[in-house]
Amino acid sequence: xxxxxxxxxxxxxxxxxxxxxxxxxxxxxxxxxxxxxxxxxxxxxxxxxxxxxxxxxxxxxxxxxxxxxxxxxxx
Amino acid sequence: xxxxxxxxxxxxxxxxxxxxxxxxxxxxxxxxxxxxxxxxxxxxxxxxxxxxxxxxxxxxxxxxxxxxxxxxxxxxxxxxxxxxxxxxxxxxxxxxxxxxxxxxxxxxxxxxxxxxxxxxxxxxxxxxxxxxxxxxxxxxxxxxxxxxxxxxxxxxxxxxxxxxxxxxxxxxxxxxxxxxxxxxxxxxxxxxxxxxxxxxxxxxxxxxxxxxxxxxxxxxxxxxxxxxxxxxxxxxxxxxxxxxxxxxxxxxxxxxxxxxxxxxxxxxxxxxxxxxxxxxxxxxxxxxxxxxxxxxxxxxxxxxxxxxxxxxxxxxxxxxxxxxxxxxxxxxxxxxxxxxxxxxxxxxxxxxxxxxxxxxxxxxxxxxxxxxxxxxxxxxxxxxxxxxxxxxxxxxxxxxxxxxxxxxxxxxxxxxxxxxxxxxxxxxxxxxxxxxxxxxxxxxxxxxxx
Numbered sequence: 001x002x003x004x005x006x007x008x009x010x011x012x013x014x015x016x017x018x019x020x021x022x023x024x025x026x027x028x029x030x031x032x033x034x035x036x037x038x039x040x041x042x043x044x045x046x047x048x049x050x051x052x053x054x055x056x057x058x059x060x061x062x063x064x065x066x067x068x069x070x071x072x073x074x075x
Numbered sequence: 076x077x078x079x080x081x082x083x084x085x086x087x088x089x090x091x092x093x094x095x096x097x098x099x100x101x102x103x104x105x106x107x108x109x110x111x112x113x114x115x116x117x118x119x120x121x122x123x124x125x126x127x128x129x130x131x132x133x134x135x136x137x138x139x140x141x142x143x144x145x146x147x148x149x150x151x152x153x154x155x156x157x158x159x160x161x162x163x164x165x166x167x168x169x170x171x172x173x174x175x176x177x178x179x180x181x182x183x184x185x186x187x188x189x190x191x192x193x194x195x196x197x198x199x200x201x202x203x204x205x206x207x208x209x210x211x212x213x214x215x216x217x218x219x220x221x222x223x224x225x226x227x228x229x230x231x232x233x234x235x236x237x238x239x240x241x242x243x244x245x246x247x248x249x250x251x252x253x254x255x256x257x258x259x260x261x262x263x264x265x266x267x268x269x270x271x272x273x274x275x276x277x278x279x280x281x282x283x284x285x286x287x288x289x290x291x292x293x294x295x296x297x298x299x300x301x302x303x304x305x306x307x308x309x310x311x312x313x314x315x316x317x318x319x320x321x322x323x324x325x326x327x328x329x330x331x332x333x334x335x336x337x338x339x340x341x342x343x344x345x346x347x348x349x350x351x352x353x354x355x356x357x358x359x360x361x362x363x364x365x366x367x368x369x370x371x372x373x374x375x376x377x378x379x380x381x382x383x384x385x386x387x388x389x390x391x392x393x394x395x396x397x398x399x400x401x402x403x404x405x406x407x408x409x410x411x412x413x414x415x416x417x418x419x420x421x422x423x424x425x426x427x428x429x430x431x432x433x434x435x436x437x438x439x440x441x442x443x444x445x446x447x448x449x450x451x452x453x454x455x456x457x458x459x460x461x462x463x464x465x466x467x468x469x470x471x472x473x474x475x476x477x478x479x480x481x482x483x484x485x486x487x488x489x490x491x492x493x494x495x496x497x498x499x500x501x502x503x504x505x506x507x508x509x510x511x512x513x514x515x516x517x518x519x520x521x522x523x524x525x
Contacts, residue, residue, distance in 0.1 A: 008228075056172075056200070061216075064215055066168070069213075071245060073460070073474040074156045075156065
């Protein structure tokens with residue numbers, strides 16, 4: 001894995017045969033490159049390991065949210 | 076769903092909805108005629124533009140949840156920004172975790188369809204979807220308001236703002252206008268990028284700024300204020316340009332629905348229903364100043380939550396209940412309903428209340444039991460509030476525009492609406508119909524296109 005300072009992207013290395021296989025799969029799927037496709041798939045995979053629900057509001061956040069609702073006349 | 080199942084899925088129909096929160100049909104058609112909104116004008120000319128109805132209570136959190144679930148608030152469970160824990164005087168802020176009916180983005184995700192959800196109300200905490208989602212207002216910060224989480228840093232790169240700063244808006248309309256522009260600009264640039272890169276079947280892009288400018292500047296607009304009325308319209312021109320930019324980002328085959336969730340009108344007076352209930356002897360509190368709902372005492376027969384949600388203090392249901400269930404409960408609802416007709420504007424003598432609904436007249440479903448016993452719907456111009464901190468019945472604030480149940484709008488590209496006026500809960504069945512997806516059983520809404 002490579003990481004160049006200042007960039008928000010890193011380089012991953014994958015086996016060439018896998019890369020070539022993906023190149024064959026992609027036509028007709030709406031993905032313009034193997035990179036775009038792999039990012040999509042990895043994002044999807046990563047998502048399955050996230051917490052299904054975010055933490056509820058912290059006390060400080062709850063105060064802010066109520067203030068926001070009050071300022072809009074909704075509370 | 077298998078990770079790769081979408082590879083086998085043929086490319087199907089796509090639907091883009093653009094929510095223009097709180098834009099009245101009457102305002103839109105007037106400005107289209109004046110030539111101020113060319114993109115919306117051409118969309119309406121090529122398709123259809125119709126007045127539409129909101130929901131009761133007429134608040135965005137309830138209305139947009141109606142849209143994404145296709146059911147009434149008694150079934151989806153979002154009856155206000157704040158709700159009460161059944162059987163108590165404790166309140167909580169409603170969020171995505173409280174939805175009791177499946178929203179479009181969950182249904183489609185489960186069926187292997189991708190979604191792109193941007194800023195739709197009541198999507199915080201951000202639900203995990205098959206696609207991308209950034210929560211709408213009430214998300215405290217952008218970080219923690221997206222799915223997947225790393226989407227937040229990408230959005231930050233656009234200068235993305237979930238909502239304007241309403242306290243700043245109360246202080247300065249100039250600051251509000253600047254905030255509105257920056258928020259809209261970032262929203263559109265982010266949306267264009269995400270619309271272009273993701274294989275979504277449904278994309279919902281929500282503009283909350285229209286509701287905000289209407290709340291804070293409706294008086295300036297209606298009174299034709301020489302400084303701010305033109306700037307109000309300028310913002311709408313930018314919204315129209317944003318619509319044009321978003322449409323350029325999608326294919327011509329994409330189905331497009333642009334809509335508002337409620338209309339708007341000038342606020343004549345804010346009316347504190349708790350103050351009125353106290354004046355009429357229905358409500359008493361134990362504390363002095365800054366009383367809260369938890370301070371209501373044993374003599375209380377009714378209390379309320381914004382907007383117009385009236386709860387009887389029922390023995391055996393509420394901790395310090397005083398009204399017996401059965402005949403006494405029904406008699407109290409009748410008596411209170413009658414008294415609301417006597418609530419009038421002291422200056423004009425005009426009634427404040429349009430309708431009083433019994434719970435069962437408007438709420439149906441699994442969440443109806445926790446719904447208010449009566450729902451008061453005001454005449455346009457009287458903005459119903461609740462609060463025990465003050466006993467002032469009538470008031471005013473920098474919020475000079477309020478929601479209306481009627482005069483919302485729906486606009487569709489390249490299609491015609493069926494005869495009936497769309498209701499906001501017709502959203503989910505209409506979108507599913509366009510996507511060729513079967514609706515779940517027992518939706519309250521129905522497809523509204525010919």
